[in-house]
Amino acid sequence: MAKTPTKFLLIFPTSLILIFFYLSFFPQKHHLNISFLSKLLLPPPSNPLVNVTNHTHNDISTVTMIVKEEEKEKKKKMNISKSSFNKLEDGLARARVAIREAARSRSYEPEEEEDFLPRGLVYRNPYAFQQSHKEMVKRFKIWTYKEGEPPLVHQGPMSYFYGIEGHFIQEMEDGEMSSMSKFIASNPNEAHVFFLPFSIVNMRTAFYKPLDYDRAPINNVVLDYINVVAMKYPYWNRSLGADHFMLSCHDWAPEISFANPKLLKNLIRALCNANTSEGFLPMRDVPIPEINVPARQLNQPNLGLPIIKRQIFAFFAGGNHGYVRKFLFQQWKEDEEIQLYEQLPKNQNYFEMLGKSKFCLCPSGHEVASSRIVEAIQADCVPVIIKDNYSFPFSDVLDWTRFSIFVPVKKIPEIKIILKGISSREYMELRDGVKSVKWHFTINRPSKPFDLIHMVLHSVWLRRLNIRL
Structure with a gap:
């Protein structure tokens, strides 16, 4: 004992x-x-x-x-985080009030440094748009996750059809060297949205051999990346992904959501392939224009001629693939006024042909996304958009009926009647509208207010304004 x-x-x-x-x-x-x-x-x-x-x-x-x-x-860190969060939400609430007031009053006091004023019928409400852009520049902060290594993450293609992916990632990552530095959060607690900087295009290049269409490797990498940042930081779980976004122009990009629909149901997807019949949700997702970025310059040459010198009534050149284009060629291949080419003759320049045309046909191919719309706008040619289930880029602020013609696929046999029915006055208004929006479809490096990269960012900003966390 x-x-x-x-x-x-x-x-x-x-x-x-x-x-x-x-x-x-x-x-x-x-x-x-x-x-x-x-x-x-x-x-x-x-x-x-x-x-x-x-x-x-x-x-x-x-x-x-x-x-x-x-x-x-x-507890101190939690209080700081909560305080930062409340401050962010309060700022967004103030932005909403200011935008609504500008929309209601249809007035705005421009600031001295503003070089571009969105005015005219091409805008749904130019005053609300300008105030929204002003609020975005004043408040909007983005955190780009640092995890991962190039080329699958932090790097994307800089030219051809997927070039917007690389340029956007680079603008977000250049920090002080980028004009976007005003939007870059110094720490994640001050961010309104979180950018997932992976490249679907580079994953496709890294993992696949020709004729290999298995989506699993890409889907697995995306899920792994999201799991990494969700486990390391509280932000994904805090919002269930509603304040996170990704960007890609690859045809396969929309399909990453099918890998885990429950996990990714709130993720904001900025996509060129904005097909509403394949799960694209305009209220959540961001449609972005596909651009064929030249290898040695950012934008195509503008070879547009004055209207009086445009001798081609309607023009299209491109591969005869997808049911829409097959239908188009079937109906109008032999027509003299509607000039269709699967391949241009060697003595013809594609951009010169655009510049000689009154109407430029923009049909879907394998997917709804196509660079033809931006090519038409850059050539001052009225785009004739022949697509079904397509969500138009920047349609939150732009009225596409003021600078383009929309033709449902079933009305392809009526294209000539539709276009011939447009009066000279109506055509001039459409042409003026094309010129008015051209800046919004122009890439600049560094990016400039109201240009294409700013417009993509503004679309993300509007989605963030639509949610309260």
Whole structure:
């Protein structure tokens, strides 16, 4: 019986030491109640308190103090995060009020440094648009996740049909070297949205051989990346992905959502392939224009001629693929006024042909996305958009009926009647509209207010305004 207290005294310090190290190494994973723990470990009041304090150990009161300090620090960080979050939401609420007031009053006081004023019938409400852009420049902050290595992440193609992907990623990542630096958050707590900078195009190049159409590798990489940032940071789980966005012009990009529809149902997808029949949701997702970025310059040459010198009534050149183009060629291949080419003659220049045409046909191919719309706009040619289930880029602010003609696929046999029915006055208004919106479809590096990259960003900004976290 006399040996029992000795055994207890030997076991007790050892238990404290083990528990202390357990708490020291795993303080954030296990929220232990130290007060309750102390009551369990302390001997009855009649026995003296064992002091195991030395240069490598702490007694229970010291352990309690350390843990309390950690909890205070944790609470402090949580309060800072909550304060930052409330500040963000308050700023968005103020932006909404300002935009609604501008839309209602149809007035706006331009600032001195503004070079571009969105005015005219091509805008649904130019005053609301300008105020919204002003609020975006004033408030909008984006955090680009740093995780991952190029080329799958932080890098994208810079030319040809998918070039917008690389240019947007680079603008977001250039920091102080980019005109977008005003939008880049210095830390994630001040961000309104979070950019997932992976490249679907580069994944396609890295993982696939010709004629390999298995989407699983791309889907797995995307899910892995989201899991990494969701486990490392609280922001994805906080909003269930509603304030996160990705951007890609690849035809396969929309399909990443099918990898885990429940996980990705709130993710904002900025896509060229904006097909509403394939799950694209205009209220959540962002339609962006596909651009065939030249290899040695950002935009195509403008070889547009004055109207009086445009001798081609309607023009299209491109591969005869997809049911829309096949239908188009079937109906109008032999027509003299509607000039269709699967391949241009060697002595003809594509951009010169656009510049000689009154109407430029923009049919869907394998997918609804096509660079033909931007090519037509850049050539001052009225685009004739022949697509079904297509969500038009920047349609939140632009009225496409003011600068383009929309022809449903079923009305392809009526194209000539439709176009011939447009009066000279109506055509001039459409042509003026094309010129008015050209800046919004122009790439600049660094990006400039109201140009294409700013317009893409503004579309994301509007989606963020639509949600309250």
